[in-house]
Amino acid sequence: MTTVRVRNLLIGLLVLLLLGGVGAWLFVYFGIYNVAATRQHIPPVYRLLNYAMERSVIAESQDVRAPPDLIEPQRIRAGAVHYRAHCLQCHGAPGVAPDSLAYGMTPAPVNLMPAARSWPSERIFWIVKHGIKMSGMPAWEYRLSDDQIWDVVAFTKGMAAMSPREYGQLVLELPGGKADAGSGGKRPPDDATARKAEPPATLMVANAARKAPPGVATGPGVPLGNxxxxxxxxxxxxxxxxxxxxxxxxxxxxxxxxxxxxxxxxxxxxxxxxxxxxxxxxxxxxxxxxxxxxxxxxxxxxxxxxxxxxxxxxxxxx
Ligand code: HEC
Ligand code: HEC
Structure with missing residues (x-):
């Protein structure tokens, strides 16, 4: 290639880059990308963000070493206490939906069962400790000690194999254990009542606040919505x-x-x-x-x- 052709090629590339830059700036300046949480990301943006998050977590968690006792029941129970205090509102638990604050968040706080099954403990630890930028996932570094975060990880991994009934049972065995409240925010009447009810009935007590009000007309011929x-x-x-x-x-x-x-x-x-x-x-x-x-x-x-x-x-x- 002659030097003239190389020069023309370089100028062409530069112009393209400039046009791309200006285009991207206009796209942002005119507010074309809708940031409303009620509008989902378009699929390519969603996939890119998710992929970037996964790659970053994998890279950053290289040096984390999990303690050997993550399957100890004590750890799992201690983790359950922290989980119910700090995570349940957004991520829910087996048979328990998240609190109403989680509805309408974008990205949606995921149900943790799939992550708990497929992600190694070290990566879950890293996410809980450091949080995830621009997602609503908080960092717990300054509110939970590393040991407490490992408790949460132990519970999260254990939860992946829990049925709603088993989870309800575990919750009742916790100190001061009550069934989890539903998004209505109503706690079940008192410990004694919650204890008497057998799981999964306890979960049903917990979820009672979310149920349809009595007398809802669900008779035949009721039209569907939009x-x-x-x-x-x-x-x-x-x-x-x-x-x-x-x-x-x-x-x-x-x-x-x-x-x-x-x-x-x-x-x-x-x-x-x-x-x-x-x-x-x-x-x-x-x-x-x-x-x-x-x-x-x-x-x-x-x-x-x-x-x-x-x-x-x-x-x-x-
Ligand atoms: C205020 C809401 C909120 C709270 C509280 C919260 N999270 Fe999250 N969490 C999120 C959001 C939002 C994401 C990002 C969802 C995504 O991956 O797209 C997330 C992501 C995660 C992920 C990665 C899951 C995946 O598959 O991508 C893990 C693991 C996690 N959270 C664990 C926890 C634990 C454990 C706690 C409690 C210590 C907790 N979170 C508390 C909102 C929350
Ligand atoms: C916390 C996880 C979770 C959430 C959130 C959830 N589901 Fe489900 N859903 C399940 C599970 C687990 C089943 C299977 C259990 C069953 O069939 O009773 C199920 C079953 C179903 C079924 C029956 C499927 C079939 O093949 O018979 C429908 C329909 C359904 N869900 C719709 C929804 C809709 C609509 C929403 C949102 C309003 C929703 N689900 C939210 C976990 C969830």
Whole structure:
């Protein structure tokens, strides 16, 4: 190549770079990227952010060494106490939905069961200690000692294999143990009552605050809501943190069954026939349909359930 051609090539590249820069600046300046938490990231941005987070955590946690006693029951119980004080509000627990403050956060605080299964303890430790920028995940470095963070990690790993019933049992065995409160913020009446109730009934006490108000009209012929509104509401109620859902960004979690094709499935939760009425009832109160269901009631209104059900019935291809 002659020097003239090399020079032209370099000038061309420089102009392209400049145009790209100006374009990016105009994109930002005119506020084209919507930062509303009710709008999900577009899929490429979501994937890039998630990937960057994973790579960073892997790189940064290289030197962390886990203590050998993470499966000791004492650690797990101590961790459960910290978890319920500091993590439950955002991440929920087996059979317990997060608090209402977590609804509508973007990125949505994920259900931790998949991470607890697949991420090594060292990485979970690093995340809990240092937090994650621009995500709402706080750093606990200055509020929990390293040893307490390892307790939390021990509990989080243990939780990955706990059913709602086992979790409810563990909580009752904790000092001053009460069943967890639902998003209504109402604690169960008192310790004695909570203790008398058998898990998972304790979880049902805990979740009572989230249930549909009595007398909700879920009779036959009750119309479904608006599917487009329902798609937005599904995101706001964090359905994507437990289910794979077509058309919902970030819905790549398998805590519950994938919802692709739910519109044509014969049964809901394998126990009742799939009709709109039962779907609305299931969304308002999963345990009414299936007492052992690991899906917590999310404190939605009847209208929310109708809108979300309408959206679910648009998912017809498995
Ligand atoms: C104020 C809400 C909030 C609280 C409280 C909170 N987290 Fe988070 N956490 C988040 C958000 C938001 C994310 C980022 C979600 C994502 O990965 O996209 C996150 C991410 C995580 C992750 C990474 C999960 C993954 O698969 O990407 C772990 C592990 C985690 N949190 C553990 C904890 C633990 C343990 C506690 C308690 C000590 C806690 N968090 C408290 C909001 C919270
Ligand atoms: C904390 C995790 C979690 C969240 C959040 C959650 N689910 Fe579930 N869901 C589950 C689990 C676990 C099951 C399977 C248990 C069962 O079938 O009872 C399930 C089952 C279902 C089913 C029945 C699926 C089938 O194949 O029969 C539907 C429908 C459903 N969920 C919809 C939703 C919707 C809509 C939302 C948001 C409003 C949501 N879920 C939020 C965990 C969750």
């Amino acid at each position: 599917a487009r509104v329902g798609q937005h509401k599904a995101q706001a109620f964090l359905c994507q943190t437990c289910h794979q859902i077509p058309g919902v960004v970030g819905a790549n979690h398998y805590v519950g069954p994938p919802l692709a094709g739910i519109g044509t499935r014969t049964f809901i939760a394998g126990v009742v026939a799939n009709d709109p009425q039962s779907m609305v009832r299931f969304l308002l109160d999963p345990q009414e349909i299936d007492p052992l269901s690991a899906m917590p009631p999310m404190g939605m209104s009847e209208q929310d359930a109708r809108d979300i059900a309408a959206f679910l019935y648009t998912l017809r291809t498995p």
